[in-house]
Amino acid sequence: MFDWEGVSEFVAVAETESFTAAAKRLAISTAQVSRQVSALEARLATKLFYRTTRNVSVTEVGNIYYQHCRLALDGLQEAQRAITDLQRIPKGKLQITAPVTYGENPIAPLINNFVLKYPELDVRLHLTNQKLNLIDEGFDLAIRLGKLDDSSMMARRLASRTQYVCASPVYLAKFGVPHSLSELDRHNCLQGTLDYWHFQEQGKVRNIRVKGNIKCNCGRALVDAALKGIGIVQLPDYYVLPFIKTGELVSLLENNRESDEGVWALYPQNRNLSPKVRLLLDYLAEELDKT
Template structure:
């Protein structure tokens, strides 16, 4: 195929976000990758990438071309695998993203187990509390928390997830226990990356604005702050189970819990999905089916 090497270079640049990272993946020089992409652009008569001194980004008009090229490369690699793999051995790369704490506590060990079973697969696990754009950033699979928003992505529910509003006995010794959503405006609410808490009232899910003098992008830090009596906190059950069982924290306003929250596998809706991705999706679904993140911390 005339442009196969150039297309592979182009796809890797988009997925890795730089010429140097793509070169490292393919085992060639960055200048070679740059020449391959430039040659492809010249042959096609189209600029495929925005280039600055710091970043490389796919042009919007080139997105359909990239999607088809990436899918075609996956099909070619899968075809090669049918010839070279022994006993159905899986190969290729999988890029997975997940929220930091959930990934460290629960997903990471399962990913490690999967990697041990399939040493031919190259796994890139990226933990971040940022809402990653799977297609834009070249990820095969994402784990999403809460209520799944409408999306063009495919999804599969992994497990239940409940969020609790809690405070320490010491905090409630100094402040009245809230009984309504309006009461929260009179409390010091410990915040994460958002300025709202998710609540459920009258059959509707709402984002309730909250405020306070403490913010952290770590659930563990917020948990410790709540135990120390700094304020109220809303966190998922898998953070709180131990503190609730020990009496370090007390759950309040349970009638406002969202009953439809969960943990989800999310992946692009493409015509071709590699066997390695299907294998990981099935593996994680099986592991989480017999596993309760909240119960794991009890």
């Protein structure tokens, strides 16, 4: 097996024709350079330099050895540059999965912006509300919402999301404003995939069963129904907050709002987190914090 010890010192002396200058280039002592070169000569059983009190010159054998060593060191430097560039400039395949609606907005636009910064990436974004197996499906990371139940994955919290209960001013003018959880029973509550809503009361989580004349697994459809005054909805901020800000929807029961849920990035714990994935996670965390 090749022993690299002393090679850098030998090349530095050959190029500077001075042990002192070589030591300065390598930021080590002249004595250490001399010891390393002498040890290298001993291992090779040949003289690499002619030494006098005034100068140093490479022997014929030393010159041949230098040519090969220079090529080898250049190759090592090129390999190091390649790794450094890969860490600095993400490239190659990146496979991500995310929930459909949250993936459509804001994840997909942010990933598109990330690709604009790093066009050598080859991104595969798969939007699904199913919890796919990252290892079996070959995904680098998954975006998950709410409480996590997969302990086999590493997780990083990227942001938070808030659940709002809201209705349009038209609906509230016609049917009144609920001021307590018990009053929801008298209102048309537009349901998603579940027939109960999450709340907090006196520091404890409460699940309140609700009923209404629309049940749909599409958040946008429920927002549209609420905007048209059909009923009350409970949906995450990215669905309703823009309409709350414009006054088209009114936030209700704020004292009973459940604590914010996490927006998570999951990745397999038995994989080293590649620089491109780490850079994407940092980017998503920074950008989602602005929303």
